[in-house]
Amino acid sequence: MASKQRAAAGNKVLVVGPSWVGDMVMAQSLFIALKAGDPARRIDVLAPAWTFPLLERMPEVTSSIAMPLTHGQFGLAERIKLGRQLRSEAYTWAIVLPNSWKSALVPFFANIPLRTGYIGECRWGLLNDARNLDKRQLPMTVQRFVALGLPKNAGQPPAYPIPSIPTDPARQAAVVEKFQIKAGGNILALCPGAEYGPAKRWPTEHFAELARKKIADGWQVWLFGSEKDRAVTEEINQQTGGICVDFAGRTKLDQAVDLLSLATAVVSNDSGLMHLAAALDKPLVAIYGSSDPGFTPPLHAKAQVVSLHLDCAPCFKRTCPLYPEDHPDHTRCLTGISPSRILALLPE
Known part of the structure; x- marks a missing residue:
């Protein structure tokens, strides 16, 4: 368990957190709302250990508790064991953000008296404050998260606080030194990956064309992504003559946060890095293809969303369901967004 300075005892909440970076950023809106309702409230978050560097930067969170299972693992015995271990924490309330049946097991076996979540996979019994999700009233993920922190009869949709991840000059200096980079001047961060699939990835x-134009204007271009995105970022860098700085697969989550905090502007697909950039208060252009900007938009006034709003979108498919890859209209929801359109939205 990773713990910060202890919060006041009494009203102790365990939040079962999501397993995706973007969803965890949006979950901060719930944490902020819970603290606003009771500043003395303690909030602990049960989540994958890789999310800890992000949770540690959220001042509303007291402790991070590692979920010992990877995404998709059932692990009944491990969940029962963890729940029983948490009984001594005497939590008064659990809020379960994922909709899976297994995600409600730990709060149940921890004997937490109030267990709130959406009905999801028929979780009657595991949850004793089971909510029906009206997707028309709560079209946004962040609204659904925040609503779980309010009474069942609260007005909908709820107002939601904007996620905010503070920057730290000491951490920024540390990543500059580690990666031996130049942090001055204008920096464009490009986030060309999307874990979900190619139907969310701008070509x-x-x-590469966007990068070349900003480099010609004297900007640095930094490429971000996971190990899975390296083929994409390497291709972009190759097309720009190898003068981008490619961080894909080279950074831990905390380092990626600190590097993004140094950027002048960010262009991203609908991804976890997009939500991080928004929470870091960065001018952001977010590009949407198969996903819905009304469902998981970047939560910041500086964010500009670009979508063609085609009749076939949002399809929420991982790959284009209408045309094969060699067809000229393959993923036209993305190919039809020109680099010049994105360039016009960036600072000069």
């Missing part, structure tokens, strides 16, 4: 050649 590589479009990212």
